[in-house]
Amino acid sequence: MGVTDEVLTEEHKIEIRRYFYNHQNADGGWGLHIEGHSVMFCTVLTYVSLRLLGESSADGDGAMRNARSWIIDRGGATFIPSWGKFWLSVLGVYEWDGNNPLLPELWLLPYILPIHPGHWNSARDQCAKEDLYFPHTRVHEILSSSLHNVVEPLLKKWPLSKLRDRAxxxxxxxxxxxxxxxxxxxxxxxxxxxxxxxxxxxxxxxxxxxxxxxxxxxxxWVAEDGMKMxxxxxxxxxxxxxxxxxxxxxxxxxxxxxx
Incomplete structure (x- = not known):
């Protein structure tokens, strides 16, 4: 595995492999979590991870073969979502041409354009309804906007920047x-x-x-199903x-x- 061998010992690799195998679904794939249905994203990345951890295509008492069959039966690893394509390209097993381009030139466009990638300000208070247990009050939004639009810019400029340095x-x-x-x-x-x-x-x-x-x-730590944090x-x-x-x-x- 290259430089990661300096961090992960053979014992670490054994237990990580065991964790993967223990949570493989009956159909040969892996889900987003240990009880989730199999998805291409997790199945491909887990299969590749196992190969990097030293497993061959025939190891795991048929587990690797089943995983590969699950992937092939659904069109192959090229059907992995974009985030997975990115990591496969990083590993050198998938050409960068197979990724949709993220043009750095977009940053050169006028900020006012809606396709400019730097509109982070509008995302500060965005939160999915499933995660928003306590909706923001108007007071909270006013305070947050004041900190973002007034206080923070001032603290970055002299002489208040000295206060920032002390903090x-x-x-x-x-x-x-x-x-x-x-x-x-x-x-x-x-x-x-x-x-x-x-x-x-x-x-x-x-x-x-x-x-x-x-x-x-x-x-x-090592649990009954493998190594975790x-x-x-x-x-x-x-x-x-x-x-x-x-x-x-x-x-x-x-x-x-x-x-």
Whole structure:
């Protein structure tokens, strides 16, 4: 697998392969999630991933053959959606000519044109109704627009830019404090990744970045169905806090005493 061999050991590859095989559908394909119906996007990318992980076209007790048959029966890998075509081209197994072009020249067009790709401002408050549990209030929208259209531009200009620099310095101090206090595990994998990116932006060759990379494997774990990434490296503090609350709420502190 090239440079990824420096990150994934043979044991990692075995468990990742096992996870893929455990969630292959009966028809030979893979879905968007472990209970989803088979789709070309996931089936092709999973099949290619397994080949990159060392599997041959005949491995998996027929699993690889079934996956390939699922793909071929539906027209072949060229029927993968555009995002899949992109990754196949990155891997060098699909020509770039098979992708719809994304013209960089569009950025040269007048911003007022609706086809200009830079109209991000209109997307700031867009949210699918399925994800919008609490609709934005008018006050929220006014505050957000004020921050975006007035406050943020001002903070990027001198002399207020000095305030921005001080704020960024303080934020990085907080990040470094959390990193060192948790030995670069951080609160969880999500903010660990964000902290690591911030450290990389600050200095890609820093000790902090190297320490972050060294602790990524702390979040990898092997379950009954293969290797995954944990949401946290442990819940000892949470469990203790909830236990204490339960003891107090049940009027049992005397029974537990100093334990």
């Amino acid at each position: 960024l310095t303080m934020v990085m101090d907080h990040i470094h404090h959390e990193d060192t206090s948790t030995h670069y595990l951080c609160l969880g994998p999500l903010n660990k990744v964000l902290n690591m990116i911030c450290c990389w932006v600050e200095n890609p060759n820093s000790k902090a970045v190297k320490c972050h990379l060294a602790r990524i494997k702390d979040y990898l 944990k949401g946290y490296n442990g819940t000892q503090l949470w469990d203790t806090a909830f236990s204490v609350q339960a003891i107090v709420a049940s009027n049992l502190p005397n029974e537990y005493g100093r334990s």
